[in-house]
Amino acid sequence: MVAQNIAFFILAAISVVGAIGVVRSSNIVHAALYLVTVLACSAGLFLLIAAEFIAWVQVLIYIGAVMVLLLFGIMLTRAPMGKNEDLDNDSKLPGLLVAFAMLGLVVALITDAYTGVDKIALGGSEGLQTLINGKMSSMSTTLFYTYVFPFEVVGVLLLGALIGAVVLARKD
Amino acid sequence: MQLSYYLILAAILFSIGIYGVITRKNGILVLMSIELMLNAVTLNLVAFAQFNQSPEGLAFALFVITIAAAEIGVGLGLVLLITRNLKSPNIDKLDQLKG
Numbered sequence: 332m333v334a335q336n337i338a339f340f341i342l343a344a345i346s347v348v349g350a351i352g353v354v355r356s357s358n359i360v361h362a363a364l365y366l367v368t369v370l371a372c373s374a375g376l377f378l379l380i381a382a383e384f385i386a387w388v389q390v391l392i393y394i395g396a397v398m399v400l401l402l403f404g405i406m407l408t409r410a411p412m413g414k415n416e417d418l419d420n421d422s423k424l425p426g427l428l429v430a431f432a433m434l435g436l437v438v439a440l441i442t443d444a445y446t447g448v449d450k451i452a453l454g455g456s457e458g459l460q461t462l463i464n465g466k467m468s469s470m471s472t473t474l475f476y477t478y479v480f481p482f483e484v485v486g487v488l489l490l491g492a493l494i495g496a497v498v499l500a501r502k503d
Numbered sequence: 504m505q506l507s508y509y510l511i512l513a514a515i516l517f518s519i520g521i522y523g524v525i526t527r528k529n530g531i532l533v534l535m536s537i538e539l540m541l542n543a544v545t546l547n548l549v550a551f552a553q554f555n556q557s558p559e560g561l562a563f564a565l566f567v568i569t570i571a572a573a574e575i576g577v578g579l580g581l582v583l584l585i586t587r588n589l590k591s592p593n594i595d596k597l598d599q600l601k602g
Contacts, residue, residue, distance in 0.1 A: 335504050343512045350516050353535055354523030366535050369516070373542050376509070380553040385564050389545075392568055397538065397575050404531045404579045408592040418529045420595055426525035434518035438511055445507045470558040478562050485569050492573035499580030 338379055346372040357414050363401055370394050384467055509550035516543040528593045530582035534575060541571045 345368060352365030370393045377386035474482060516539060523536025545564045552560025582592055589596045 339504065339508060343508075346512065347515055347519070350519040350539055353532075353539055354519055354526065359529065359532060362532055362535060366538060369539065370542060373546055376512075376546065377549055380504075380509075380550065382549045382553055382561060382564075385545075385549055385561055385568075388565065388568055392572055393538075393542070397572060400575055400579060401531060401535060401538075404534070404582060407583055408531060408586040417593075418532060419526050420528045423526050426522045429525060430518040430522035433521055434514055437514040437517070441507055441510045441514065445505075445510075466558070466561075470561045473558040474562045474565065477559075481566065485566055489569065489573050492576050496576040496580040499577065500583050 335379060339376070342372045342375045342379070346376075357416060357418060359405055359415070359418065360402075363398065363405065366401070367394055367398055370398075381466065384470065506550055506554040509546060509554075513543040513546040513550070516540075516546070528595050530585060530592045530594045531579075533594060534578045534582065537578070538571060538575065541567060541574075545571075 349365045349368035349372065353362050353369065356362040356365060370389060374386045374389040374394075377383070377389060520536045520538075520540035520543065523539065524533055527533050527536060545567050548560045548564040548567060552558065552564070582594075585594065585597065586592045
């Protein structure tokens, strides 16, 4: 468990630094690369709690597809590649206020809900083993049996998004 | 390893994403901040699923990832359209409704 905690704190620290890089970087390409770091660390965090399928979906879809799409967007909007001070507006103070209010509220709620209650923890290597055994099959059963209708609706939504993106971006 | 570690990390990432959405001017960077927030939500869903040993959360996490991909596609289409019409990807140029 100690090794798991150490790995968690390393990945969490890299994610937070990367996330601050995404919102503070003055170079748009660097911001995209910081976002890749955050998403990769999230995939590592999923692996850490034995959610290996979601971790690889994260790598394939977020790091693979979404980031390529974002880089295409940077290219097509002819965003300035180098350092550029014109990426932020002048509402830094309201932004900080809202972000800290949100953070304080959520952290207060979480600590209120999870102190005193017996701690939910993954119990030792045995707990991890039960997670790994049969996790994928139970998840597939949930997805294709209980939630098969939402699954189909998501397919139609993707088709709609595809057509919508083509219609929006086409030159006429 | 406790559930609240993951929840607090997700809260931090979500707040940073909110800060980015409010302070960024470039449309692509706003979309990146939204991705950050959606990623925090996925982290929460997976953590709840794994710590409570219920596979529903994993299915929801898959749905969130799919919808994030759809959103980024349509969002980039909109940013391209804004860039083409206003000659700038900055979304604070969208002030035609101002009286």
